[in-house]
Amino acid sequence: MSNSALNLSSAGSADNMSVPKVTEAAVGIVQRDNGMVLLGERPVGKPWGGYWEFPGGKVEPNETPAQALSRELYEELGITVTRFYSWLTRTYEYEARYDQAGKLVTPAKTVKLHFFIVAEWQGDPVGLEDQQLSWQNPEKLTVGPMLPANTPILNALSLAPMYAITNLKEMGQVQFLERLRIALENGLMMIQVREPHLSRQDLILFAEHVIALAKPFEAKVFINGDVEIAKQLNASGVHLSAQRLMELKVKPEGLMVGASCHNAAELTHAKSLALDYVTLSPVKLTLSHPDATPLGWDMFNQLIAGYSLPVFALGGMLREDLDTARIYGAHGIAMQRDIWGVL
Template identity: 40%
Template sequence: MSDNAATTACADTAAPRPVTHVAAAVLLRQGPAGTEFLLARRPEGKVYAGWWEFPGGKVERGETDAQCLVRELQEEMAITVTAATPWITRRFEYPHASVRLKFFKVTAWEGGAADGDIHAVEHDAVAWTPLGAPAAVAPVLPANGPILEALGLPEVYAVTDAGAHGVAAELARLDAALAGGLRLVQVREKGDGLDGAARRDFAAAVVARVHAVGGRVLVNDDVELARAVGADGVHLSSSALRAAAVRPDMPLVAASCHDAAELDAAIALGCQFAVLGPVAPTASHPGTAPLGWGRFAELVEESPIPVYGLGGLSAADLPAARAANAHGVAALRGW
């Protein structure tokens, strides 16, 4: 079962309906073109037959989301999950029910076909697609759009600090990180010793480098600068987020958040992702008490958009981030 309610959303009703809880799986493997995810096709005789979806199903009485995930993949794919981490939570309105879908990233399993692939039991076909690429099959249930978009976001989000390191040193650091696979960067420089022209030149240099390897760049708070240098989007500071009445007209919009209210504001504004922190003690905010991964997990448990942990983190913190419902880590120094 998948999040196919976008094509069948019904009008609001006077009284709230019971919520059906569903666990959905994003199966990930290493393929010839890098990391790939799996979609499965609904068979004849079922609603939306022939449409592609993420496998999963309804949480039964007494089950946790994670337990349901394991059971459903045994039934639908004949595999036993051995490594899965919680991810985003989406809600949709079906004509007959209100549905909450908890998505998990599944990275290891046992069983499957003799050739090592997965052959569906309850679907009539499966297909693998590289992360960040358009789905290799069609039609994909329209409500899966936000899920596919979110899957295209890398796990590491680098934040520049040329004001502290110097422009030449920061560009050299960026070149090394891009060679190592970095693909998502925020140009944060503001009030850090870079005047208007210097900031624009630096942002343009970052965009040129990142775009050359197929990555994306956001500019902190400055929509005009983002457009001028050809950036992919804008990253709103928490103060800009609180002041925003409408979503900036950019392809990619993110926001910095520190608490539940700001995270709700980012979701309501239509941001594609958010960063939340500080998770750990950080030199940039020495007087701020860190959230810790436990509190972080509580705040993002129901988030429908990917959320990165921020504050005193690096790529070495990715395992803890994944376990806490985070999409990944954002870092000012640790990239």
């Protein structure tokens, strides 16, 4: 790309003691329905040549990130973006790089990256700037290395847009496990085991059933509230309550970690801990918390504007709300009832 999202050639010298200017860029996650994403290899001779990246480029003066996205993807790939969603915003500080002789190769630079999910486009992507292109599974890359600022994005992309919360208490085990099997066969890839009425031992036994059913589909299973159970069962991760989140000083190691958030303070703390995702609720009226005042979509959007972690909208969600949630900045939606066919 002529003005790469991560092109360091225009940055000032590493010896410059002034506050570095932040370069803003738009980055497109061009994503097929099956989750495969488009990566490009930076040509040899450019800064970070040989590294792989998501397509995008610098936001020009008097241009919005969304306008920059459309322009850059047309110039770089020859595609016309027809449907996209604002996703994550992350700031990354590149350190200066030197060759073996001590010559400055790429100066230090701070970039603010506005990531967008590109869901629909016209035309077939072509490397118009002599870059090699490759469709990749974010969890199983066959190319590399990735540009440092892009690497954390792969973890976020491994999270499915539909997040199901178990509903054993209302459905009973036989019906629930059957509905879970059907949902997995229909593409469900992310489940949270949340059954506060169960004893610890019964929770372990139930979670084992869920993990066993999910394993052949490579679906992720998160355990609500208990880090030790999650580790014991080799679950994908743990989901923490807002109270537990605010008590947390360091992110637990060895697991993906998500948390429930309801306000700006909780979102800020989750970000400071570099969690893998959050839920934000309640967006709409919900049976689980009938007395809670819903945020509504506008407040939801205001709370996560410019946020760096994937956010799942929670509270009264229906499967049909996914597109609306993404329009308002969500990574996806979390549900306890509609996903299982329970109204």
